[in-house]
Amino acid sequence: VAVSARNRGKDRGVSLDNFAWFDSAETMAREAGADAFVELIGGSDGIAKAACEQALDHKCHVVTANKALIAVHGAALAAQAEAAKLALNFEAAVAGGIPIIKALKEGLAANTFKSVTGILNGTCNYILTTMRETGRDFQDVLDEAQKLGYAEADPTFDIDGIDAAHKLAILASMAFGTPIDFDAVPVEGIRHVSALDISLAETLGYKIKLLGHARLVDGAVEARVQPYMVPLNVPISNVEGVYNAVTVEGDFVGRSSYEGRGAGEGPTASAVVADLIDIAAGRITPPLGMPVAQMAAKPLQPVDGHTGAYYTRCTVQDCPGVLADVAAILRDHGVSIEAVRQENSVENADVPLVLILHETQEKNVRAALTDIEKLPAVKDTPRLIRIMTAAD
Numbered sequence: 001v002a003v004s005a006r007n008r009g010k011d012r013g014v015s016l017d018n019f020a021w022f023d024s025a026e027t028m029a030r031e032a033g034a035d036a037f038v039e040l041i042g043g044s045d046g047i048a049k050a051a052c053e054q055a056l057d058h059k060c061h062v063v064t065a066n067k068a069l070i071a072v073h074g075a076a077l078a079a080q081a082e083a084a085k086l087a088l089n090f091e092a093a094v095a096g097g098i099p100i101i102k103a104l105k106e107g108l109a110a111n112t113f114k115s116v117t118g119i120l121n122g123t124c125n126y127i128l129t130t131m132r133e134t135g136r137d138f139q140d141v142l143d144e145a146q147k148l149g150y151a152e153a154d155p156t157f158d159i160d161g162i163d164a165a166h167k168l169a170i171l172a173s174m175a176f177g178t179p180i181d182f183d184a185v186p187v188e189g190i191r192h193v194s195a196l197d198i199s200l201a202e203t204l205g206y207k208i209k210l211l212g213h214a215r216l217v218d219g220a221v222e223a224r225v226q227p228y229m230v231p232l233n234v235p236i237s238n239v240e241g242v243y244n245a246v247t248v249e250g251d252f253v254g255r256s257s258y259e260g261r262g263a264g265e266g267p268t269a270s271a272v273v274a275d276l277i278d279i280a281a282g283r284i285t286p287p288l289g290m291p292v293a294q295m296a297a298k299p300l301q302p303v304d305g306h307t308g309a310y311y312t313r314c315t316v317q318d319c320p321g322v323l324a325d326v327a328a329i330l331r332d333h334g335v336s337i338e339a340v341r342q343e344n345s346v347e348n349a350d351v352p353l354v355l356i357l358h359e360t361q362e363k364n365v366r367a368a369l370t371d372i373e374k375l376p377a378v379k380d381t382p383r384l385i386r387i388m389t390a391a392d
């Protein structure tokens with residue numbers, strides 16, 4: 001019916017001659033007289049949000065690929081859509097080539113979910129995969145990914161985990177039937193993952209993956225995005241390159257996993273058009289799976305409260321007593337060591353010291369690492385990476 005974009009003269013590879021042109025997407029949403037409004041602008045606020053609100057106000061279904069918008073304003077927009085008996089469909093917003101929104105809302109609707117875990121950002125997965133395969137460092141691989149078009153000119157949203165956190169907030173909110181405060185989700189990206197950590201991980205039987213992971217713990221939601229050591233026998237560890245994967249655990253279905261391309265024009269268009277087909281067929285369901293009024297607020301568990309196993313690495317001067325000093329600090333914080341690995345030991349040289357820690361509270365590990373960094377023989381800030389366990 002109508003089109004709006006920033007630049008009217010841009011060649012888009014298709015003729016727009018037969019469609020009305022609107023300089024303002026908001027005016028278009030209000031005045032085009034369409035049945036559905038498709039928002040592919042982006043951003044949690046501004047024109048994208050205003051245009052979607054206008055569309056819903058004017059009896060127009062909405063399809064969007066905008067994860068930031070849904071992660072931040074999903075509950076309010078869903079309530080608006082429900083009140084007007086309209087669709088607000090956003091399959092493309094989360095792992096476009098994987099129909100995970102539909103799976104949660106429909107195929108797995110009988111389940112109460114315990115956890116949702118995903119490789120939710122193809123750029124990060126491509127970078128980590130290439131680092132592992134080539135032994136190259138993060139910045140080098142990021143530069144190449146930008147040249148190949150796998151990373152944006154400004155890659156911050158991807159590599160700092162924000163894009164994955166938007167998607168996790170949406171998935172967790174749907175899986176656990178609770179609005180998620182996106183700003184409260186702890187997020188750590190992949191900037192600090194080194195080629196050394198990746199190669200050490202492999203020798204220890206893990207791959208490092210940026211995961212969005214959320215689970216229910218004693219009625220609270222634990223949700224975070226961060227690099228994980230994923231055991232090689234866990235299927236998600238084999239999802240490589242730009243591919244995404246999501247595993248959900250439901251009480252009836254158990255673990256159920258999905259893999260596919262997360263972004264790019266093909267998978268995104270596939271999801272957007274599937275959403276339009278649902279609207280055309282009259283399949284209008286509550287946008288977040290259950291009516292917003294039936295969602296119950298669950299608290300977010302603070303990151304420090306997590307209990308799990310950890311990998312930690314720091315560079316130490318290889319002199320007598322260092323390991324004993326490190327072990328004593330860990331002991332004083334109630335943290336016990338499962339395995340130690342010291343690479344290429346040459347007396348008085350700086351060498352990486354790797355410790356695998358038994359399951360313990362994260363706050364204790366962090367406090368211990370703060371003290372370990374103060375030891376004169378410790379030459380850099382210890383890195384901490386969570387190890388994925390059966391409980392995850």
Ligand SMILES: NC(=O)c1ccc[n+]([C@@H]2O[C@H](COP(=O)([O-])OP(=O)(O)OC[C@H]3O[C@@H](n4cnc5c(N)ncnc54)[C@H](OP(=O)(O)O)[C@@H]3O)[C@@H](O)[C@H]2O)c1
Binds near residue numbers: 007067
């Ligand atoms: N790229 C992907 O693979 C992918 C995958 C899943 C979801 N998404 C989501 O899709 C959205 C767009 O991402 P993208 O990568 O396609 O970004 P993009 O390439 O920058 O495209 C944004 C589009 O919005 C138009 N636009 C910008 N400001 C506008 C305004 N004020 N009024 C009307 N139109 C405006 C632009 O017009 P011009 O063309 O004239 O500049 C452009 O067509 C984001 O929410 C993103 O998260 C993208």
